[in-house]
Amino acid sequence: MFGVWAPDDEVAKLTYFGLYALQHRGQEAAGIATSDGRSLLVFKDVGLVAQVFDESSLASLRGHLAIGHCRYSTTGRSSWENAQPTLGGTSGGTVALAHNGNLINSAELREVLAERHGGSLRASTGEVGRGNTTDTALVTGLLTSDEDQTLEAAAMEVLPMLRGAFSLVFCDEQTVYAARDPQGVRPLVLGRLERGWVVASETAALDIVGASFVREVEPGELLAIDEQGLRSRRFAEPDRKGCVFEYVYLARPDTTLNGRSVHESRVEMGRQLAAEHPVEADMVMPTPESGTPAAIGYAEASGIPYGAGLVKNAYVGRTFIAPSQTIRQLGIRLKLNPLRDVIRGKRLVVIDDSIVRGNTQRALVRMLREAGAAEVHVRISSPPVRWPCFYGIDFATRAELVANGLNTDDIRASIGADSLGYISESGMVTATEQRQDQLCTACFSGRYPIGTPEDHRATDVLELEFPVRRGSDPTDVGTLDVQRMQETDSEGEPPAGVRDVEGVRVGSALGASDALTRP
Numbered sequence: 001m002f003g004v005w006a007p008d009d010e011v012a013k014l015t016y017f018g019l020y021a022l023q024h025r026g027q028e029a030a031g032i033a034t035s036d037g038r039s040l041l042v043f044k045d046v047g048l049v050a051q052v053f054d055e056s057s058l059a060s061l062r063g064h065l066a067i068g069h070c071r072y073s074t075t076g077r078s079s080w081e082n083a084q085p086t087l088g089g090t091s092g093g094t095v096a097l098a099h100n101g102n103l104i105n106s107a108e109l110r111e112v113l114a115e116r117h118g119g120s121l122r123a124s125t126g127e128v129g130r131g132n133t134t135d136t137a138l139v140t141g142l143l144t145s146d147e148d149q150t151l152e153a154a155a156m157e158v159l160p161m162l163r164g165a166f167s168l169v170f171c172d173e174q175t176v177y178a179a180r181d182p183q184g185v186r187p188l189v190l191g192r193l194e195r196g197w198v199v200a201s202e203t204a205a206l207d208i209v210g211a212s213f214v215r216e217v218e219p220g221e222l223l224a225i226d227e228q229g230l231r232s233r234r235f236a237e238p239d240r241k242g243c244v245f246e247y248v249y250l251a252r253p254d255t256t257l258n259g260r261s262v263h264e265s266r267v268e269m270g271r272q273l274a275a276e277h278p279v280e281a282d283m284v285m286p287t288p289e290s291g292t293p294a295a296i297g298y299a300e301a302s303g304i305p306y307g308a309g310l311v312k313n314a315y316v317g318r319t320f321i322a323p324s325q326t327i328r329q330l331g332i333r334l335k336l337n338p339l340r341d342v343i344r345g346k347r348l349v350v351i352d353d354s355i356v357r358g359n360t361q362r363a364l365v366r367m368l369r370e371a372g373a374a375e376v377h378v379r380i381s382s383p384p385v386r387w388p389c390f391y392g393i394d395f396a397t398r399a400e401l402v403a404n405g406l407n408t409d410d411i412r413a414s415i416g417a418d419s420l421g422y423i424s425e426s427g428m429v430t431a432t433e434q435r436q437d438q439l440c441t442a443c444f445s446g447r448y449p450i451g452t453p454e455d456h457r458a459t460d461v462l463e464l465e466f467p468v469r470r471g472s473d474p475t476d477v478g479t480l481d482v483q484r485m486q487e488t489d490s491e492g493e494p495p496a497g498v499r500d501v502e503g504v505r506v507g508s509a510l511g512a513s514d515a516l517t518r519p
C-alpha cells in the first residue's frame, strides 16, 4: 500500500513507483485513487502494477493526493470487483480505501453494517451494495454509513470495532489517512517529501520515491494528512504483535521493520541455523532470492563456502504467492534452473526461508540430484509452519501444510533430502531483535495473539481435526501433539482421516478436537 499528499508532485506516478517497489506484497490486482480536491477517481484492474497502468492511465489520474494498493487475496475472490482501493461515499464526499491484513470479525461487521441499512447489505452505498465480498469493502461501507459524520469522526468510531490485522490507507477528496491495528501486525511507515508526505507498507518504497523515513505509523494510531499538515490521533492502546514472517520472508530485505534491518535479521537467522543444525558439506547455496541472506549467514558461521547453484528467472512471481496449486507446481520449473557444473559431485547445504506445502522443496531436491549433487541437506530459516494465518497471509488450510502431523524426519523423507533442519522459534525470534511478547508467531506456535475468526467455515480450517495438548490457560491453543499414525486398521485399510504425502503417512486423529474449537 502506498499513499501520498504532495500538491507539487505527480502523485499518480509517485504511487505507481511506490507500488512497483511493493509488488512482492501482492500480485493479483493493482489500483490507484487520486483526488484534485473536487473529485476522486479510481483506476484498478487485475494483474501486476506494470500490466494495469500505462502512461495514459496514469496521466488521467490527476490531483494533489493519491493512494494505491497491490492486492494479495486472503478473503474474497481474486477478481476485478475485489481489487482495491474500494470505493464508497456519502452525499458529502467519496472515500477510497486500501487494506493490508485480514480482519477476523467480518461476520460481526457485516451485521453491524446491515443493521445500519435496515437489515440489508444491498442497501449499502458503494461496493458492498454491489456485491464486493472483502473485509476491506465492509470497512469502507462502515466509514460511509453515516451521512452526517466526517470521515475522520467515522474512522475514530469504526477503527476500534475492527479485530485482526489492518494497515489502512484511505482518502476522501481532501485528506489522506493512514491507520494501523493496535497490534501493528502488518507494517506501515510515514515518510517526508520535500513538499509533502508519503505513507507506505515498507521503508523500501520510501527510498524508491526519494522520501525520507520519518517514523512508523504507531499501532493504534490514525494519521490524517491535508493542507493543514499532519494530525495524529490514537484510537486504541498499542499492544504490539508484529508478524515474525515479515522478517523471515514477506518484507523486502532492504526494508527496516521496527528499527531492525530485514536483511540483517535473515543473515542472523542463517548464523543461528548453522549453530543449531551443523553438517559436513562442500557448498552452502540459497534457494534464490528469499534464501540468500540466510545462506550468507550459514556460510559465514559454518565456514563452508557459499555458492550460487541455481539461476532464477527474475521475472516470474514468487511461487508461494501464486494462487493455484497448478501454477505453484509449474512455478519451480519456470523460475529456477540449476548450474550443473557448480553442483555436480558436491555435498550441498540448501537454505530456504520456509516450507509451506513442501512442493517447491520436493521439486528442488529432485532437480539438484538430477544435476549431479552428491548430497542435499536442507536447512530452513523458520520453524515448521503448522498453523494457518488469519492475519493476512494465505498459507493454506491446515490439511495442506506439509508439517501438519509430520515430524521433521517425515518431512525430510517427503521432500527427499539427506537431512533437514529447521531453526528453533527462539533462534528465529532472537535474530529479529524484537521482544518475543511483541511478535506474532502463530503459524509456527499456534499462539494466536488476536484470536481467530468467529466464522471458521470461511477459511476451511476445520477440514481435518488434529490432536491438541491443551494448557490450563483457555487462551492457550496448546501445542500439536504429533503422533505417528497407525499404519492400517483391523481390516488392513488406512484408518479414516489418514492420507499419504509423497510416501509418508500422515494422519488426522481420531476423535480429538481442533485447536480452533477452543473458547
Ligand code: SF4
Residues within 6 Å of the ligand: 185, 243, 244, 245, 246, 388, 389, 390, 391, 392, 393, 440, 441, 442, 443, 444
Ligand atoms: S500467523 Fe504467521 S504469518 Fe500470520 S501474522 Fe502471525 S507470524 Fe505472521
